[in-house]
Amino acid sequence: MRRALVICALVGAGCGRAGSDAGHSDAPGWNQDFAAPLDGGGPARDLAAPAGPSVASFGPSPLRVLAGRSATLTVTLDGPAPGGGTSVVIASADPSVVVADATLEVPAGATAADVVVNALAPGGPVAVSASTEGSAQSAQVLSIAPVARLVVSEVLYDAQGSDDGFEWVELWNGGHASIDLSGYFLGAAVSSSSPAYTAVSPALVGTLQPGDCEVVGGPLADPAANGLPVGFAYLDPVQFNPSLPNGTSVMKSSTAVALFEGDPGDVAGATMVDAVIYGVASRGLQDETGGTTRVDVGWVGSPGQSLERIGPSLWRVQATPTGGSCDPLHL
Secondary structure, three states, rough: OOOOOOOOOOOOOOOOOOOOOOOOOOOOOOOOOOOOOOOOOOOOOOOOOOOOOOOOEOOOEEEEEOOOOOEEEEEEEEOOOOOOOOOEEEOOOOOOEEEEOEEEEOOOOOOOOEEEEEEEEOEEEEEEEEEOOOEEEEEEEEEEEOOOEEEEEEEEEOOOOOOOOOOEEEEEOOOOOOHHHHHHHEEOOOOOOOOOOEEEEOOOOOOEOOOEEEEOOOOOOOHHHHHOOOOOOOOOOOOOOOOOOOOOOOOOEEEEEEEEEOOOOOOOOOOOEEEEEEEOOOOOOOOOOEEEEEEEEOOHHHHHHOEEEEEOEEEEEEEOOOOOOOOOOOO
């Protein structure tokens, strides 16, 4: 018997076939959806186009972007895009903070492509999604306000092994003019029984250029001890006296390192420019606003880790110290 395939679209009246079954779309041996003969020829085949690749990942997440700047997120598919490419729909949960192009085209044969996201205003984290038919992934984007002043940007207070000669503090100049550090000094809350700050000697020296960060302290450097390469160039290579205060996760208190402008012989009369207060619970330590209840970040998890600023008031424990690189502040 001659076999045939007839595809019928039922519009209005029924769709039939020539011969004795004409006009009967439900004739025996025929599939109504595709009108395909089933007598010995097997079941009707699904003629729908095969599904394209799915979105396997979308990142990095979280992505930190300086407000007013842009960065990229990468869409990765679980297989090569077919001929003609794959369209990926991009959507932001809060376009007032983060926006991106609505559609990303992954070229034929490729498995990944980048989409540019623009941070319009400080805020977030904002969920940005990437989706194809039947698949979706999302990334969290944090739009960070610029740190447009002189601040403490990273602190390594607990080196691996002995702290002597390995502690350091990183300073960031987010302003528009160079700063002579000779008028500044570091202070620390070294007493567990008093909220008073003690000047850390010697006083700072050197010049910090706009948009630059430099490390003071040391003067030793060892990747295993304090995360800095051997021969690291400190802006001011000095050993802190007293040492920066330490703490562990079992201590239910806090301590601080601060930056002052003025005479290190008169800490009470000097101006506190910035401070990082670290630990678990507030104990009345003053911050640069005059407040006494703030705690910025917890203790490091283990020696050799650092405390890193990632925004005007955001800090994190950094497992791999990044002294001399202020990427989180000027992405």
